[in-house]
């Protein structure tokens with residue numbers, strides 16, 4: 069198992085935001101996290117990444133067989149955890165090209181790895197764009213594409229995507245999805261994949277292009293439903309999240 073989360077409870081600024089979270093994600097799997105605003109989806113991401121504000125009150129997080137519950141974010145990233153943020157902050161004074169080199173394990177003095185340059189061009193970034201400071205004045209779609217490009221440079225084994233399709237136009241969603249599929253090794257057979265992903269989506273549009281194996285619905289800080297992504301999305305569309313409450317109550 070790549071990631072094992074058991075009995076997790078998390079507090080943010082003194083408020084219990086997550087409770088009783090059990091989540092198991094194996095290599096080759098793509099999981100989806102659904103749930104209404106404020107249900108705790110981003111909190112779960114931040115906790116897996118180990119941001120100090122998110123205090124683990126109970127439970128543990130095991131990654132690649134190692135207990136990472138008390139490790140720093142830097143150590144977790146080094147072990148192969150990556151994320152594309154919903155609204156990453158601008159970084160004044162740091163050029164995108166230099167960040168990509170660091171994420172790719174290169175020295176800033178070197179030329180950017182030609183493979184990464186090729187992917188950058190596929191994502192519609194030219195050399196001039198890469199010279200810009202990270203996220204400074206980037207459009208919404210450019211931010212999302214830059215997040216995916218950075219992940220492609222970093223090549224983490226466990227990748228979290230926080231609403232990769234929000235605010236992205238149709239053409240660019242397809243482009244992004246193609247690169248997400250590349251990151252998640254969808255071209256290989258499931259048994260041969262080394263990576264796994266966890267994806268937050270509100271409307272599920274991205275799932276028309278990125279195949280997901282399992283969906284979980286977070287309600288009020290708890291996983292209320294787990295199952296087939298298409299069926300769960302359909303349930304939510306027809307019955308709202310209350311449909312999931314029923315499912316939770318009958319468990």
Ligand SMILES: Nc1ncnc2c1ncn2[C@@H]1O[C@H](COP(=O)(O)OP(=O)(O)OP(=O)(O)O)[C@@H](O)[C@H]1O
Nearest residue numbers: 080081083085103104105106107108109110111112
């Ligand atoms: N830094 C913080 N300080 C105080 N409360 C917080 C903080 N971060 C998150 N919360 C609270 O935790 C709850 C869960 O927030 P979270 O951002 O995880 O939800 P979400 O499911 O990702 O929502 P959305 O779909 O709107 O992005 C909310 O009530 C939020 O106000």
